[in-house]
Amino acid sequence: MPFKRPAPLPSQSESQSSSSANLLSGSSKRPRLSPPPGKALPNVKLFIVQAKLNTSAISELFGLAEQHAKRLCNKPEDADVIVTAIGMRRRLERHIPWELAKHKAVVTPQWLRDSVKNGSSLPYDNYIAIQDLQDTIVQNCPECNCKPCACSPSSTSSYASSSLRHSQESLASATSATSPPTAIPAYLLPPSPPLETDITKLDYTSRYACQRASPLVCPNQALVHELDIIRQSRALEGEVRSALSYARAVSALKAYPHKITSMKQVEKLPYIGTKITGLVEEFIDGGHINEAETIRSSVRFQALSLFSSIYGIGPTTAQRLYDLGLRSLDELEVYYGVDSKTQTSIDSGIVEVEKESKRRHAKDEGDEGLGDTWIKIALGLREDLAIKIPRDEVEEMGRVVMRELDQLEHGCVSTIVGGYRRGKPESSDVDMVFTHPDASKIKGLCKRVVQRLHEGGMVSHVMHLSGFHAHNPLRTTHWDSLEKSLTVFILPPSSTFYRGTRRRLDLIFSPPELYWTAVVGWSGSIMFQRDLRQWAKDKHGMKFDSSGITRRYDSKVFFPKTEKEVFDLFELEWIDPTLRNADA
Structure with a gap:
């Protein structure tokens, strides 16, 4: 999202919790809090739908809400008033469940601006955003709904219970891109709070990248870039073994936590042979590598x-x-x-x-x-495909796809993987892994969602579309057996990120028992995954890829229930995705 706001102060949360408890209990004696001086909407909780708003309008409205409202909510179900520039029901339903909208005041941004100028909440009837909501919004007057009052205790209590019920229903029907349904098993959801990586238990001298912490940008990034030019040249010339040697050296240097200023520092690092040692020494002395410069100018x-x-x-x-x-x-x-x-x-x-x-x-x-x-x-x-995709647009692509998918099969969950998950500020393409708690509902879903996206004008080309096939423990290639589609995608015009730009989007569908294996496999980086496969083979006699973990001697298949269980199965320390950048 373009704007992320900090959580409410503890004092605010406590007062809101106390107020909510009184409201739900049906007590007619509700405390009337003294509003802070200068607030035009001291008892109104707001939620702002950012769709169809430009950056300056979003900044303006967020500023007004934070300065004049009781609270700016992160979720629409927590708000009294929903502010949106959307004027059509079908478009609003992409962001707010209709049942929830029917029990909120859904108004245009001008209501917020005019109310601030007025110094108090204005009636909603002149600012209705969706005409289909006119009857329900007029009933939600500021005096009776936006702030506690004793005008109708029973009706207020009834409204509160109804609002909470509809809020819970909307949460249960929302996609996991917003908030996961209660029916989704906990093991399919990411841990909260996120797991921490204990750097002290990792070893930057290990020969396996899956035992090293590799940040996106390391202290020796300039040296890494020079060596990677040589690696690229070897790869383009088809010199696979030489390219792999440079890739391994780059991977080792990415994990070294200090700036290299002397050759003594690299003595214990793996994969730094005689040739690469000479190149590192040349870089320390002159700040560049002649061979890399020659290649660049070729x-x-x-x-x-x-x-x-x-x-x-x-x-x-x-x-x-x-x-x-x-x-x-x-x-x-x-x-x-x-x-x-x-x-x-x-x-x-x-x-x-x-x-x-x-x-x-x-x-x-x-x-x-x-x-x-x-x-x-x-x-x-x-x-179009050469233009990098910023993180906020990647997230919007994820939200759009999940909304469309939810219309086909409710209850799916997804993870955006690849470079985005490793912390890259921009991506060349977007990879998403999907699953559903009911394995029978996943089969064939990839083709269905691609067809729906195409019919909605969001997918123009499909380079590859495959279904599931049985996991083969003897397979020598790493092109997994999951259902997937590699597409060209374009955001719908209703999106605030719409620029008419085509994007590469890969959709990967996994059975629930293989979900976290797929997430690990598609998160990368290339060298991290290569060494994870090698570690599984060398240390545990197992075969690993994104479509399964198999013990080699008897073909027994393992099904980790969490991402960390993948690491635990291989007796590896947990490494956060942002520390798996073992490539240049």
């Missing part, structure tokens, strides 16, 4: 990097295109016959590009393997 490196930035083009295809004499994206468009100005509109609609078998085979060869069809589409969308 026309070949620039072209291969440019080509591989197009989703669907991996190292093998990039090298082939370079060998054909192509050097720029403009030349790439000519080669594939793409007109970037018209391609988006021409190719709108669900386009399923490649079957899973082809993708798996191609991934083994180190390429994306999505074929010429998708490359043409990706070229047409490249300007």
Whole structure:
């Protein structure tokens, strides 16, 4: 959310709790609190719907509410008055359950502005936001509902009980993107409060990234960046073993907690061999690495990097295109016959590009393997797909998808994984893992929600759409057996974050017993997951990926009930996702 407000002061919470207790008990003698001087709405609790409000309006309204209202609520069910710029019932229902809205005063932002100017709460009838609520809102007058009074004890008590009941019903029907239904088992919800990582029990000299704390930005980030340029070059040239060696060295340096100023500091670090030791020493002496600078200025490196930035083009295809004499994206468009100005509109609609078998085979060869069809589409969308996604927009995408999913199958839960979960301020794409307490309701849900999003104008292309298949403990690839869809997504125009920009969105559906395994597997980073798999194999004789944990000698499958249980099963210390950034 764009604006996050601190929790109420203890004194406020206590007074509100006391007031609520009196209201629910039906007592006709309710205390009339003395309002703080200067407050125009001293007895009114507000909730502000941010949809359709720009940043300046949100800032203004939040400021007025905090200064003049009794409390600015985080949840609509806690408020007396809901302020919104939405004028249509169906759009409001995306943010507020209709049954709850019928028992609140739902008014336009101008009511708040005018009430502040007036110095007291104005009647609602001139500020009704949704015309369908006119009859119920007029009944909710400021004198009888927005502040305690003794005009009708029985009716007030009845209203309070009804309001609480409807509030509970709305909570039970809300998606987990807002507040989870009571029917959802506790083990499918994240721990509250979040688990803490005991850094003292981790070892930055370990050969496994899953035993090291790797922050998003480390004290040696500049050195890491230089070495990663060399790693990228090796990967683009298809030198897989060399690229892995640099990736391991980068991973070890990411976890070192001090600024490296002498070679003695790196002596005990794993994966720092003779070649990389020389590069580290060169960086300590001069602040840069000559080989990295040479690579950066190389026309070949620039072209291969440019080509591989197009989703669907991996190292093998990039090298082939370079060998054909192509050097720029403009030349790439000519080669594939793409007109970037018209391609988006021409190719709108669900386009399923490649079957899973082809993708798996191609991934083994180190390429994306999505074929010429998708490359043409990706070229047409490249300007949009190249724009990073800020965290607040990632969260909005999650809310939108969960609202649509809830219309198909109530009670689902989800976790946004990938770089967002590891704390990145911006993401290249968004990955979401979903499940439902009832395993029978998950099967086929991926295709249904993709179809619904497409019909709502929110999904334009699908690069990959797969169903569940049996977990195979002998499988050698890491493309898991979960139901998933890799899509191109666009927020609806009703969203405050709508810019018309296409985004990459991956939807992964897991049975409830595999949910936390999937969350761990899709959270990354690449080296953290690689070493977690290696640790499971080396230390416990197990096979791990996001679709299951299997003991190798008898194929017994394990089902961790929480994310921490995954770590416990492998006898590893808990590491928060924000400390799993073992890549550059």
